[in-house]
Amino acid sequence: MERPVNIHEAKTHLSRLVGASRRGGDHPRALAGRPVARLIPYRPRREPRKLGMWKGKVWLADDWDSAATNAEIGRLFDS
DSSP, X not given: OOOOEEHHXXXXXXXXXXXXXXXXXXXXXXXXXXXXXXXXXXXXOOOOOOTTTTTTTOOOOTTTXXXXXXXXXXXXXXX
């Protein structure tokens, strides 16, 4: 963990601190000299998506993509 950075200094140099965080730095934020928060790199979750979660939960009418339905939708958007 690197040295605490005062909140005022963090606001002034935010882009520099974000860049350092992306490179693996861990920058605690200090208020009145006491650490209160940390700036760490964002790591998105890498869980595989589960297929079929909506199976049996969604129903579409037989005519959902008919010419009449599309004309009605077009009329509603054009008004």
